[in-house]
Amino acid sequence: MLTAQNTPELMADPMAIRMVGVNKWFGALHVLRDVNLEITRGQKLVICGPSGSGKSTMIRCINGLEAHQEGTIVVEGTELTEDLKKVNEIRRNVGMVFQHFNLFPHLTVLENLTLAPVWVKKLSRRDAEEIAMHYLSKVRIPEQANKYPGQLSGGQQQRVAIARSLCMSPRIMLFDEPTSALDPEMVKEVLDTMISLATDGMTMLCVTHEMGFARQVADLVVFMDHGQVVEVSGPEAFFGSPKHERAKLFLSQILH
Amino acid sequence: METYVQSHPIPVAQPPKHASPLGRWLRHEILASPIQAVGTLLGLSLALTLIWALVDFTIVNAVWTGSNRAACAMVDQQLGACWPFIKDKLGQLMYGFYPADARWRVNLVYAVGLVLLIPLLHPRARYKLHLSIAFFGLFPLFAYVLLYGGPVFRPWLRAGATLVCFLALTCLAVHLKLINEQPFARQVRAFGLVVASIVALVVGLAIAPVFEVADRLNFALLLLCLVALAENRSPRGEDRVWAERGFCLAWAGFVLGLSCGFDIVAQPALQIIPTSQWGGLFVTLVVATTGIVASVPIGIVLALARRSSAPIIRTLAIGFIEIVRGVPLITILFFSTYMLPLFLDQPPDGLVRVLIGVSLFAGAYMAEIIRGGLQAIPKGQYEAAASLGLGYSQTMGLIVLPQAIRLVIPGVVNSFIGLFKDTTLVSVVSIFDLLGGMRAAFTDPAWSGPSILYTGFAFTGMIYFGFCYLMSSYSRLMEEHLRVDHRT
Ligand SMILES: Nc1ncnc2c1ncn2[C@@H]1O[C@H](COP(=O)(O)OP(=O)(O)OP(=O)(O)O)[C@@H](O)[C@H]1O
Numbered sequence A: 001m002l003t004a005q006n007t008p009e010l011m012a013d014p015m016a017i018r019m020v021g022v023n024k025w026f027g028a029l030h031v032l033r034d035v036n037l038e039i040t041r042g043q044k045l046v047i048c049g050p051s052g053s054g055k056s057t058m059i060r061c062i063n064g065l066e067a068h069q070e071g072t073i074v075v076e077g078t079e080l081t082e083d084l085k086k087v088n089e090i091r092r093n094v095g096m097v098f099q100h101f102n103l104f105p106h107l108t109v110l111e112n113l114t115l116a117p118v119w120v121k122k123l124s125r126r127d128a129e130e131i132a133m134h135y136l137s138k139v140r141i142p143e144q145a146n147k148y149p150g151q152l153s154g155g156q157q158q159r160v161a162i163a164r165s166l167c168m169s170p171r172i173m174l175f176d177e178p179t180s181a182l183d184p185e186m187v188k189e190v191l192d193t194m195i196s197l198a199t200d201g202m203t204m205l206c207v208t209h210e211m212g213f214a215r216q217v218a219d220l221v222v223f224m225d226h227g228q229v230v231e232v233s234g235p236e237a238f239f240g241s242p243k244h245e246r247a248k249l250f251l252s253q254i255l256h
Numbered sequence B: 001m002e003t004y005v006q007s008h009p010i011p012v013a014q015p016p017k018h019a020s021p022l023g024r025w026l027r028h029e030i031l032a033s034p035i036q037a038v039g040t041l042l043g044l045s046l047a048l049t050l051i052w053a054l055v056d057f058t059i060v061n062a063v064w065t066g067s068n069r070a071a072c073a074m075v076d077q078q079l080g081a082c083w084p085f086i087k088d089k090l091g092q093l094m095y096g097f098y099p100a101d102a103r104w105r106v107n108l109v110y111a112v113g114l115v116l117l118i119p120l121l122h123p124r125a126r127y128k129l130h131l132s133i134a135f136f137g138l139f140p141l142f143a144y145v146l147l148y149g150g151p152v153f154r155p156w157l158r159a160g161a162t163l164v165c166f167l168a169l170t171c172l173a174v175h176l177k178l179i180n181e182q183p184f185a186r187q188v189r190a191f192g193l194v195v196a197s198i199v200a201l202v203v204g205l206a207i208a209p210v211f212e213v214a215d216r217l218n219f220a221l222l223l224l225c226l227v228a229l230a231e232n233r234s235p236r237g238e239d240r241v242w243a244e245r246g247f248c249l250a251w252a253g254f255v256l257g258l259s260c261g262f263d264i265v266a267q268p269a270l271q272i273i274p275t276s277q278w279g280g281l282f283v284t285l286v287v288a289t290t291g292i293v294a295s296v297p298i299g300i301v302l303a304l305a306r307r308s309s310a311p312i313i314r315t316l317a318i319g320f321i322e323i324v325r326g327v328p329l330i331t332i333l334f335f336s337t338y339m340l341p342l343f344l345d346q347p348p349d350g351l352v353r354v355l356i357g358v359s360l361f362a363g364a365y366m367a368e369i370i371r372g373g374l375q376a377i378p379k380g381q382y383e384a385a386a387s388l389g390l391g392y393s394q395t396m397g398l399i400v401l402p403q404a405i406r407l408v409i410p411g412v413v414n415s416f417i418g419l420f421k422d423t424t425l426v427s428v429v430s431i432f433d434l435l436g437g438m439r440a441a442f443t444d445p446a447w448s449g450p451s452i453l454y455t456g457f458a459f460t461g462m463i464y465f466g467f468c469y470l471m472s473s474y475s476r477l478m479e480e481h482l483r484v485d486h487r488t
C-alpha cells in the first residue's frame, strides 16, 4: 500500500499537520474562526483557553470527527476531505484520547487494545496481542489485561485508552482534556504516561489545563478564545509574560 | 474549635450477631409493619388456596385411567382433570395429523436441535461459531428435509449452488481490492483468482437452475472458492493455511462424493408430508422458533435502517415498522395466507406464508426494542471507534450492537415470550397448532363434557407456561452473565 512512509517527497515535508484558514460553524455559531496552525513532526502543542472556546472542536477536526466547512487541513501529507478513504487513512495515523476514556465496556482491556489492529490493520490475533501487551507494559498495567474497563480506576482506564491508541502505531496523538475527569491522585499517573510518550518523540496535541505538564513538555502553547487562535508562544513566554489580554486574564484565573 | 487528634487506631471488629436469625428475619422482613404483616398473610393464603385448587384439580380429584367419556363422567361433577383424554389425544396434540409412522422424523429433528442448542445456550460454550453455523445455517435445512420430505440430498445441493455464487462474489470483491496492492507476486495471484472466480460465477449462475450435473460442477467451484478464500486470509502461519485448505478440500470432496454416490444407490427420498398435516405442539414450535430466530436479524436491519442518515432508507424503515406494528397479527396472517397468493404467480406453501408473516411481525417489534438499545449507546463509543479507523459495519457489529443488544435482553425475551403465545393465532388461518389441535380434540364425540375442556386448557396452559418460564429463566441467567459494564 502506498503510504507517506515510503514516498520521498512526503518524507521531505516536515509538517505533521497544516491547518490553513479553517472555519467551522455549528448552525449559526462560528466556532472556529480562520484557524492557521503548522505543526512539525515531533512537536508537542498544548492548547488551552476558556470553556467553549473551540479547543475540542479544533482537535476533533484534525481526525475528521467534526467536519470543517472552510479551509484546508493536511495531516501527514493527506488532505482531509469528505472522501471516506482519506478520512480513514488519516484516522489510522492519528490516535485520540478522550476526556471520558470511551473504552469499550463489553470487551476486556486486551480486547479493547487488539480490536482495531485486528480489524483495521488486519494483523493476526497473536501479533496484535503481542503489541497490546507491549503497550500495556509501557503504560505500566500489564496485569490488568484480562479485566473489564469497569473494573479499573479512572487513571488506569485512561492509560488503557492511551495504550489502545498507541496499538495502531499512530504518528500523531490528540488528547482532549485527558485528565479532567480524574481524581487528583490519578492525574499524575496519566501525565507521566504522556510525558514518557513525549520523550519518545511523538507528535502531540493536548488540550489540557495542567500547566505543570505544559511547562515541562510543550514546545508551543496555543491559547484559544471564541474560536480564534489568540496567542501561540513557547511555554516560558506564555506563562511568564502572556501578550494577549485574554490570556493574561485566563492565566490569572486558573493559577489561583 | 478544638482540634482533635486520634491517639490510637480503632481495631477492626466483627459485625454484631443476632441471637436468633430466624426471629430477626421474621421481625424485619416479614412482619415489620402491620400493613406488611397483613399483606404477607393475605398473599400467602391466596397463593395456598390457588395452589391447593390446582393440586385438587390435577391430582386429588383427577381420573387417571379409562378409554372414553364414561370414565370421566364422575369428574364432570366434582371438578377434576380427565387425564385419559389427554393420553388418548397426546399424539394428535404433539404432532397433529403427521403420520404416526413418520413421527420419528420430528423426534429426530427435536433431538438434533437440542443437541446443538443446549451447548450454544451455555454462556461459556466453546466452538460457539461452529455451533452457530450448524444451528442457524445447517439445522434449518436439515429440519426442512426431514420434516417435509422429498429427495434427501437435493436441497443441500441447491443451497450449495446458491452459496457458491455468493462465495464467488465475495472472493471477487476481495481480490479486486487486492489487485492494486504490492508486491507484484500478490497482484498476479489476486488477478488469477479474480479471473477464476468470475469464471466460477458465470458458470455457477448459468447452470445453477439445471441441477443434476450442475450441482456437482458447482461443488467443484465451491471447492475452488473456499481454497482461494483460505489462501487469502491474513498471514497466520503456513500450518494454519494448510489445515484450512485441507479442511475445505475434505469437506468439498465429501459433499461431491455424496452427491455422486447417491445416484448409484438410487436417490433416497422421504415420503412428502404436506404442511397441512402438520400440527400440535410440533407446529407451534416450528412457528415460534422460526419467528424468534428470524425476528432478531430482521429487527437489527430495520433498527439500523431506521437510524440511518439516508432519508429514503429511514423513511422506508419507519413506514414498514409502523404499518406492521400498527395492525393486529391476525390481519397480517390473513393477508399473507389468503391475499398474498392473489398477487403471486407461484405462492409459497401455506405454512411458509404464515412463517413469513410471523417473522415480519416479530421483526418489526424487535426493531423498536433494538433501537431503544442503540439509543442508549453514548456518542463517545462511536467516536472512539471512528478515531481508531473502524468503518460503519465494524463499529456497529463490534462495538454498538453487542452493547445495545445486551442492554435490551429483557425486552427481547419479553418479545420472544409474547411471540410464543401469539403463535396460537395461526389457528385462525387453519393451521392446527397446540391450542388449535386441542380445540379440534374437544369435538370428538367419544370424549365430551365440561371436565374435558378444563383438562385440555389446563394441559396446554402448563405447556405454554413451561416454555415461557424456561425462556425467562434463561434470560435472567444471561443478563447476569452479560452485564455490559462488568462492574463488580
Ligand atoms: N455538536 C455541537 N453542536 C452545536 N454546538 C456545539 C457542538 N459541539 C460544541 N458546540 C459549541 O461549540 C463551541 C465550542 O465547543 P468546544 O467543545 O470546542 O469548546 P471547548 O473549548 O472544548 O470547551 P471545554 O473546555 O468546555 O471543553 C461551544 O460554544 C459549544 O457550545
Ligand SMILES: [Mg+2]
Pocket: A055, A056, A057, A176, A177
Ligand atoms: Mg472540550
